[in-house]
Structures are given as structure tokens and as C-alpha cells.
Amino acid sequence: MSFSRTIGSFIIPLSIPKGVKKLCELCEKPAHLQCTKCRLTFYCGTEHQQADWVGIHDRICQLLVPIRSPAPFYSLQADRDTHRIQTRIKQISRAVAQSKLFEGKYMEVQPAAQFFLRCATDIFGPGVVQLVPAYLLLAESSVGLGSLSQAKRFMSAAEWVVLRSPDCGPAVRHQLHRSLGRLYTMMGNLDAALLHFANDVYYASEEYGLDNTVTCDGYFLMANVFIQKGERLIAHSLYSEVARTWHSHLTKLFESLKQNSTSLEPSFDKSQRAEVDQMLRTILEAGENNSIQNKSQIALVAHCLAMLWFLGGDPQKVRHLTELPDTAASLLILHHDLLSFQLKH
Known part of the structure; x- marks a missing residue:
């Protein structure tokens, strides 16, 4: 059975009121298909319908029914209910x-981020700082897709909002500079990338503190740029700070x-764990490939990975790591805490 026949059907022209145009949810071109579940979301074709379904629509399909269905009359309670549902949809689409x-599914980010932007605009209005996270999600997914021109457009929109909002807090500013740093890294402008990552660290430390993991992730991004510039000593110094934090x-x-x-309960969701795992593996590999190896540093990072896996609900992965001959010497500490705790549970 085809995808369109499963959750989509062609729009019946006579069912549309005269003068009303149905537009595609993703591109706003004339629509020819509708979702058969909510019957209130429309698409130009099966490609955009499938992209939206995989990206976000399957999570919010039924939530859209009460806010997109025409109300018989206005009431304050109905308005409150609509606002509550919109807020819920905004939270879901952002998450x-x-x-x-985090998972690197950049194409699937776009529909969810677009809906997040739309909901935030409906709730807060245009040109406000609450829209910046949505612009940044769209920009970073565009970078991941290699669409730098599109990323620049979203980034410019975010910058414009921040510039016209002098009371914008450090949390938003750090996110903006981190995204700009990633964009300039992708473009090969490493000096500009370092400048933005430095600003990222500055604002993140204002909001979260110097020893916070959010701040140290900025150090990691700076270190990667220094690796590209061939300045490995600085990079390894920053990697050490990340590992320590x-x-x-x-x-x-x-x-x-x-x-x-x-009992063991995962302390990170899957996507967060994957991101931290990749970061720590990068640091571990850099340490192992360094001409002057720092054994204690390698052990520290390996211990981080083991704790991450354990806290993520994968203690067997920890046991496998400690059984490898190349890492056993540097992971003696694991036998003391992680594995002894595993045996008790």
C-alpha cells in the first residue's frame, strides 16, 4: 500500500469553500493532498506529506484538530484551550x-523546526526573541544538509532579532554564537568560527557557569577548529578541560x-547520549593519536565513556570495554566503582 493511500488522500475540490485556497504545510504551494487522519493539514504532493509525517506530523496530528477546526462561536475558555494546545505543540516540535x-537526521529536523517557528510566532508574535531557537534549529539543520545559503538566511533572521533585543539574555546569545561558529566552520572561515565560539563560551559561562557541561561543549568546538588549524597543543588543552568537566x-x-x-534508569535520552558519546570518542581518539600520549588523560576520558554508557542503561558495554586488553590498564578504576555497582543491581 502506498504512503499517500495510507495517511493521505486527494482533496475533493467541491469540499473546499469558494475562494478558499489550501496550501502545502511545508512549502505553501497549492495543495492537492490532505491528511486522512486530521483532514486539516494539506500538501502539494506525497513527498512533502511523507516528510512532514516523519518529521513532526505523526506526533501532533490529533492535537491540531481542536485548534484548526472552525469554532462555532468565540469564548474565552476556547481561546485559553487553544493557547494551551499551541504551547504543547510548540514544546513537542522543539523537542x-x-x-x-542530535541524531544527525537533518532532513527530518526541518518540518519540526518549521512548526516550532510557526507556533512560536502564533503565541509570541513576529520578530521576538522567542523565535531565535527555531531559527537556529533551521539554520543548523541546513548546515548539516550542506545548504549554506539557506543556513545564512535563518542565521541572519536570528541575528536580527537578537540585535534589536538589547535585553536578550546570555542563554540565547550563546546559542546564536554557537550556531554561527558551526556555520563558519562549515564555510572554512576558521578565524570567524573561533571568534563566535569564544563568544559562545563567554555567554554560556554567564548563564551556566564555567564548569558547566553546556559551557565546556563550546571548548570542544573551539578545540576542533584548532585541530583544523594545526594548533594541536591548544586543542589538547581544551580537550582536557572538556574531559575534566x-x-x-x-x-x-x-x-x-x-x-x-x-534500579538502573537512563540519565540521558538517546540523542543526548549519542552526542556526548561522539564528543568523548573524538577526544579519546585525539589523545591516542597524539605523538606524546597523556595516559592519565586517556584513562579519564575512557572512564567518562564508561560512566556515560552505564548511566545510559548499557552496563554490558562497560564490561566489554574493560575486557579489552588495550584499555584494561587505563580502566582499573572501573572495576572499583562501575562494575561493583553493577553486580549489586
């Missing part, structure tokens, strides 16, 4: 877009688990 971005954070989570939990 889905962020998760798919994550080791401290993961140790606190692990100690909390030992004291307060009787």
Missing part, C-alpha cells in the same frame, strides 16, 4: 527537532545513582 538534530558531571550523577536508586 523533536532538537532530538533529530564531563568527568566531574558524570561522577556526580553516578554517585547520586548509587545513593538514591535501586
Whole structure:
């Protein structure tokens, strides 16, 4: 059975009121298909219908019914209900877009991020700082897709909003500079990328503190740029700071688990864990390939990975890591804490 026949059907022209045009949910071109589940969302063709379904529509299809169906009359309670549902949809679409971005599913990010932007605009109005996270999600997914011109457009929109909002907080500014740094890295303008990552770290430290994992992720991005510039000494210094911060954070989570939990519950969602895993693996590989190896640094990063896997609900992966001959010497500490705790649970 084809996709369109499963959740989509052609629009019946006579069912559309005269003068009303149905537009595609993604591109706003004239629509020819509608979702058969909510019957309130329209598409120019099966390609955009499928993209929207996979990207976000399957999560919010039924939530759209009460806010897109014409109300028989206006009431304050109905208005409140609409606002509540819009807020819920905004939260879902943002979370889905962020998760798919972490997973590298850049094409699937776009429908969710577009809906996030649309909901935020409906709730807060145009040109306000609450729209910046949506613009940045669209920009970063565009970078991932290699569409730099589109990324620049979204980034320019975000910059414009921030520039005209002098009271914009450091959390938004750090996100903006981090996204700009990634864009300039992709463009090969490494000096501009470093400048934006430095601003990212500055604003993140204002919002979260110097020793926070959000801030240290900016150090990691800076280190990657220094690697590209051939300045490995600076890069390894930054990698060390990232490893130290994550080791401290993961140790606190692990100690909390030992004291307060009787069962293993994942402390990170899948996409977050994958992002941190990739970052720590990059640092570990850089340390192992360095001409002057820092054994204690390698052990620290390996321990971070083991704790991450354990906290993510994958203790068997930890055991497999400690059984490898090349890493056993640097992971003696794991036999003391992680594996002993695993045996108890």
C-alpha cells in the first residue's frame, strides 16, 4: 500500500469553500493532498506529506484538530484551550527537532523546526526573541544538509532579532554564537568560527557557569577548529578541560545513582547520549593519536565513556570495554566503582 493511500488522500475540490485556497504545510504551494487522519493539514504532493509525517506530523496530528477546526462561536475558555494546545505543540516540535538534530537526521529536523517557528510566532508574535531557537534549529539543520545559503538566511533572521533585543539574555546569545561558529566552520572561515565560539563560551559561562557541561561543549568546538588549524597543543588543552568537566558531571550523577536508586534508569535520552558519546570518542581518539600520549588523560576520558554508557542503561558495554586488553590498564578504576555497582543491581 502506498504512503499517500495510507495517511493521505486527494482533496475533493467541491469540499473546499469558494475562494478558499489550501496550501502545502511545508512549502505553501497549492495543495492537492490532505491528511486522512486530521483532514486539516494539506500538501502539494506525497513527498512533502511523507516528510512532514516523519518529521513532526505523526506526533501532533490529533492535537491540531481542536485548534484548526472552525469554532462555532468565540469564548474565552476556547481561546485559553487553544493557547494551551499551541504551547504543547510548540514544546513537542522543539523537542523533536532538537532530538533529530542530535541524531544527525537533518532532513527530518526541518518540518519540526518549521512548526516550532510557526507556533512560536502564533503565541509570541513576529520578530521576538522567542523565535531565535527555531531559527537556529533551521539554520543548523541546513548546515548539516550542506545548504549554506539557506543556513545564512535563518542565521541572519536570528541575528536580527537578537540585535534589536538589547535585553536578550546570555542563554540565547550563546546559542546564536554557537550556531554561527558551526556555520563558519562549515564555510572554512576558521578565524570567524573561533571568534563566535569564544563568544559562545563567554555567554554560556554567564548563564551556566564555567564548569558547566553546556559551557565546556563550546571548548570542544573551539578545540576542533584548532585541530583544523594545526594548533594541536591548544586543542589538547581544551580537550582536557572538556574531559575534566564531563568527568566531574558524570561522577556526580553516578554517585547520586548509587545513593538514591535501586534500579538502573537512563540519565540521558538517546540523542543526548549519542552526542556526548561522539564528543568523548573524538577526544579519546585525539589523545591516542597524539605523538606524546597523556595516559592519565586517556584513562579519564575512557572512564567518562564508561560512566556515560552505564548511566545510559548499557552496563554490558562497560564490561566489554574493560575486557579489552588495550584499555584494561587505563580502566582499573572501573572495576572499583562501575562494575561493583553493577553486580549489586
